[in-house]
Amino acid sequence: MRALCWNGVNDLRVETVPDPDIVNPHDVILRVTMSTTCGSDLHFIDGYIPTMRAGDVIGHEFMGAVVDVGREVKSVKKDDRVVVPSFICCGTCWYCQHDLWSLCDNTNPKSEMQEPLLGYPTAGIYGYTHAFGGYAGAHAQYVRVPFADTDCFKVPEGLADEQVLFFSDAGPTGYMGAEFCNIHRGDTVAVWGCGGVGLMAQKSAYLMGAERVIGIDRFPERLALAREKVGAETIDYTAVDSVPEALREMTGGRGPDACIDAVGMEAHGTGIAHAYDRVKQSLYMETDRGQALREAILACRKGGTLVILGVYGMMDKFPVGVIMNKGLTVRTAQQHGQKYVPRLLEHAARGELDPSYLATHRFSLEDAPRGYRMFKEKQDGCVRAVFVP
Amino acid sequence: MSTIAEPLQPVPRNRSLSRRPRRQSNDINVGDTERLGSVAAGAALLGLALIRGRSLTGIGMALLGGDLIYRGFTGHCAVYEAMGVDRAPLEDGVPEVSRSITIGKPPDELYRAWRNPDTLAKVMSHVADLVENDGGRQRWRLVVPGLSRLEWESRIIEERDGSLVRWASTPASPIRNEGSVEFRPAPGDRGTEVKLHIRFDPPGGSLGRAAARALAMLPKMAAEKALRGFKSLVETGEIPTLKHNPAAR
Numbered sequence: 225m226r227a228l229c230w231n232g233v234n235d236l237r238v239e240t241v242p243d244p245d246i247v248n249p250h251d252v253i254l255r256v257t258m259s260t261t262c263g264s265d266l267h268f269i270d271g272y273i274p275t276m277r278a279g280d281v282i283g284h285e286f287m288g289a290v291v292d293v294g295r296e297v298k299s300v301k302k303d304d305r306v307v308v309p310s311f312i313c314c315g316t317c318w319y320c321q322h323d324l325w326s327l328c329d330n331t332n333p334k335s336e337m338q339e340p341l342l343g344y345p346t347a348g349i350y351g352y353t354h355a356f357g358g359y360a361g362a363h364a365q366y367v368r369v370p371f372a373d374t375d376c377f378k379v380p381e382g383l384a385d386e387q388v389l390f391f392s393d394a395g396p397t398g399y400m401g402a403e404f405c406n407i408h409r410g411d412t413v414a415v416w417g418c419g420g421v422g423l424m425a426q427k428s429a430y431l432m433g434a435e436r437v438i439g440i441d442r443f444p445e446r447l448a449l450a451r452e453k454v455g456a457e458t459i460d461y462t463a464v465d466s467v468p469e470a471l472r473e474m475t476g477g478r479g480p481d482a483c484i485d486a487v488g489m490e491a492h493g494t495g496i497a498h499a500y501d502r503v504k505q506s507l508y509m510e511t512d513r514g515q516a517l518r519e520a521i522l523a524c525r526k527g528g529t530l531v532i533l534g535v536y537g538m539m540d541k542f543p544v545g546v547i548m549n550k551g552l553t554v555r556t557a558q559q560h561g562q563k564y565v566p567r568l569l570e571h572a573a574r575g576e577l578d579p580s581y582l583a584t585h586r587f588s589l590e591d592a593p594r595g596y597r598m599f600k601e602k603q604d605g606c607v608r609a610v611f612v613p
Numbered sequence: 614m615s616t617i618a619e620p621l622q623p624v625p626r627n628r629s630l631s632r633r634p635r636r637q638s639n640d641i642n643v644g645d646t647e648r649l650g651s652v653a654a655g656a657a658l659l660g661l662a663l664i665r666g667r668s669l670t671g672i673g674m675a676l677l678g679g680d681l682i683y684r685g686f687t688g689h690c691a692v693y694e695a696m697g698v699d700r701a702p703l704e705d706g707v708p709e710v711s712r713s714i715t716i717g718k719p720p721d722e723l724y725r726a727w728r729n730p731d732t733l734a735k736v737m738s739h740v741a742d743l744v745e746n747d748g749g750r751q752r753w754r755l756v757v758p759g760l761s762r763l764e765w766e767s768r769i770i771e772e773r774d775g776s777l778v779r780w781a782s783t784p785a786s787p788i789r790n791e792g793s794v795e796f797r798p799a800p801g802d803r804g805t806e807v808k809l810h811i812r813f814d815p816p817g818g819s820l821g822r823a824a825a826r827a828l829a830m831l832p833k834m835a836a837e838k839a840l841r842g843f844k845s846l847v848e849t850g851e852i853p854t855l856k857h858n859p860a861a862r
Binding site for chain 2: 242245247277278314316332348351358370
């Protein structure tokens, strides 16, 4: 089959690789019908996340049609059209049973690589480093999906691929972020980042009853999406002296009740702090450029909630004293998609949530390297590139 | 389908770990520092090999690593023997490791699963091949093609129904070892705390504390992998794998 392979820093190529096959009894094989880029892929494409190997098939946000079914799979059938969360989850361990799906105990075949970094291993991910399991990714014609009964969600009739594709990752990640905010009547939620995850978090915050939602970014087309598709207010951080100051003034001097970081380790910013991060990161003296997260901590109201959805490494200059003195509640996780996908599909079926506008650019799989380039450089207003094998 | 065998006559602990009579060709002819180095380098390579899995590089690392460890363990080097080299003082020290995991099943179910002959072969496949298992006696084989082939036998020497299995290698084994697995109820709805304990007796004496520390790395990773495999197998019916379907070339 054809697949998009990582061959080194900023070196993606479409290659012919072996077709996947069923190994374990709960596996299925999907024919991928659509997959999409994710900002978190840029971290290993740019070389900031270790444990990639030449030839790795990448891609973790996808949907497809079932073509082959393992002998112990019960509810998923051939030809089912399904969307699959990016984390592979067994459905039976203590973590899965407690809705902490991305912490699954039983799906990382390379747990020994992850344990020294995290203390305890987490679930595996499709196409996202060997520390996260070394599974083949989904920017390919076919992909093997373990634990299909737990991880495949059947798409209801009448919804197009673009409408459900993002329920694989951006949708549940943003929805989980909004749920972490524990939104009450009158609450204001500020979201750093107006990419796929940020926009989904903003929309979800409204669905959960937020009074006001404020999106922060610098790209005019992304800020326009936040205003037009979500109904959020926006801040262009290049147009204000200080984002925390702007948020303070927008909220009567209180600050947002909850702040969501939907940016991650390659944040852009302005001024000296950003220049400091850029230099240190480029010398590999720190893994993260953390300006967005530091701003969110400073901007949040006293006793408010800080939600981290962005992917980080071992950040330095992390103002834990500010979190402590302000009594912030920190909520964070990789997406517990299996908990949220059914709810997202219900919202979509009721017409309350349609993320298809995120798919700004469509490519054949053969053109995927160009798609990633456009996505990374945000050329032509690219929010998400989607690939059709 | 319980396959619990009658417990065998316990082998006394001191006897099971007593030094076996050495054949001429296994005599120690490698110095202590060098043995330590051999073991550490071998352990590091085997550790990397475990990480790399059954890729070609991984197998290569495992072969070299296994041989270095064997050389360090036994203090015997075929090359030195051929050259007539022999310089080897003796010391004491027995590397051992304990590792725990919590599994969401009751203790007696885990005990039965551990005693199922198929289970051991699956969860220990990264250590050695289980070539025979009649319940109370296991025959293990570790083949390092072109370099060495190790075979040993272990016997179950103690069993407490639903809570403990203890085993030891037989006196003729080239790598003497003993181990146990204990099952204790975990608090709340968490199932069972499973503790795997492995103890090695390097043949022909031992290596001192530093070497034991270097060695601990390897059994620790092996024990962790065995426990993780056991947990996944009993909780989900399968062990996560990239067989046939690796991400990379």
